[in-house]
Amino acid sequence: MKIVACNSNRPLAEAVAAALSLPLTKASVRRFADMEVFVEIHENVRGEDVFVVQSTAYPANDHLMELLITLDALRRASAKRITAVIPYFGYARQDRKSGSRTPISAKLVANLITEAGANRVLTMDLHAAQIQGFFDIPVDNLYAAPLFARDIQERYAGRDLMIVSPDVGGVVRARALAKRLDVDLAIIDKRRERAGVSEVMNIIGDVDGRDCILIDDIVDSGGTLCNAAAALIKQGARSASVYTTHGVLSGGAVARIASSPIEMMTITDSILATEAVRLAANVRQVTIAPLLAEAMRRISDESSVSSLFD
Numbered sequence: 635m636k637i638v639a640c641n642s643n644r645p646l647a648e649a650v651a652a653a654l655s656l657p658l659t660k661a662s663v664r665r666f667a668d669m670e671v672f673v674e675i676h677e678n679v680r681g682e683d684v685f686v687v688q689s690t691a692y693p694a695n696d697h698l699m700e701l702l703i704t705l706d707a708l709r710r711a712s713a714k715r716i717t718a719v720i721p722y723f724g725y726a727r728q729d730r731k732s733g734s735r736t737p738i739s740a741k742l743v744a745n746l747i748t749e750a751g752a753n754r755v756l757t758m759d760l761h762a763a764q765i766q767g768f769f770d771i772p773v774d775n776l777y778a779a780p781l782f783a784r785d786i787q788e789r790y791a792g793r794d795l796m797i798v799s800p801d802v803g804g805v806v807r808a809r810a811l812a813k814r815l816d817v818d819l820a821i822i823d824k825r826r827e828r829a830g831v832s833e834v835m836n837i838i839g840d841v842d843g844r845d846c847i848l849i850d851d852i853v854d855s856g857g858t859l860c861n862a863a864a865a866l867i868k869q870g871a872r873s874a875s876v877y878t879t880h881g882v883l884s885g886g887a888v889a890r891i892a893s894s895p896i897e898m899m900t901i902t903d904s905i906l907a908t909e910a911v912r913l914a915a916n917v918r919q920v921t922i923a924p925l926l927a928e929a930m931r932r933i934s935d936e937s938s939v940s941s942l943f944d
Contacts, residue, residue, distance in 0.1 A: 640688035644767035647687035649923035690724030708752030721904035744768035759879040796844040842870035856887040860894035
């Protein structure tokens with residue numbers, strides 16, 4: 635097995651390699667003066683099982699091109715099998731036509747990754763599970779729920795918990811975690827005014843006096859989750875915390891979260907933390923490196939990945 639790290643989240647790639655007791659494959663991913671991406675693999679990968687670790691987070695287009703060109707370089711170097719390990723799959727929110735004459739960008743990205751040379755994709759908490767069907771190659775979609783469940787049990791032991799879905803679309807995800815923790819579930823029914831801004835309309839479930847934990851897959855501007863936390867506190871919740879897999883946290887999201895009623899927001903390291911995130915008092919990261927490493931080992935050994943979540 636060989637592991638190649640692109641530039642989007644090298645610390646995560648290093649942690650994965652360490653968990654597997656493997657060195658990172660020597661490779662260069664750099665730019666020419668005109669910002670064209672150039673990739674060179676400095677080790678022999680002929681006949682090897684190669685994993686390329688690259689989240690396609692901000693700047694999404696640069697990181698996507700790095701991934702595509704790295705896949706092409708490995709394919710032309712005669713790697714036996716190439717797995718694109720994409721902890722955060724950019725463009726996943728563009729999974730359907732949102733209006734007339736609009737693209738389905740997630741499908742286009744799937745086509746590009748396949749054509750570039752990937753034989754398999756390993757990702758985490760896809761925004762829409764049906765994106766797996768956009769690929770004509772196998773896709774393993776990992777879940778952060780078991781990791782979150784263990785962390786919640788440790789941090790919130792003895793508290794009267796309630797898992798909360800911030801919208802109707804996230805009910806399945808929240809219900810699965812609530813079942814794993816054997817706690818109650820609440821749902822927030824909201825009306826979205828525009829992208830990144832939402833108005834909370836109604837809370838389905840009795841949150842009075844409960845320590846509420848909001849569950850989501852992506853936090854971007856943070857507006858939805860901040861409004862949801864405020865609504866929960868207004869409804870009598872004792873506290874409101876957040877667990878979300880992918881901390882995009884664009885624009886003024888960190889400052890918005892800092893001034894919100896959110897007690898603590900827990901994100902994974904699927905996206906490299908900015909300095910603002912690292913310094914934030916109420917944002918923390920948990921690592922997915924051991925989970926990714928175990929999934930990669932199982933893929934390489936041709937053993938079951940789904941049994942990780944049994």
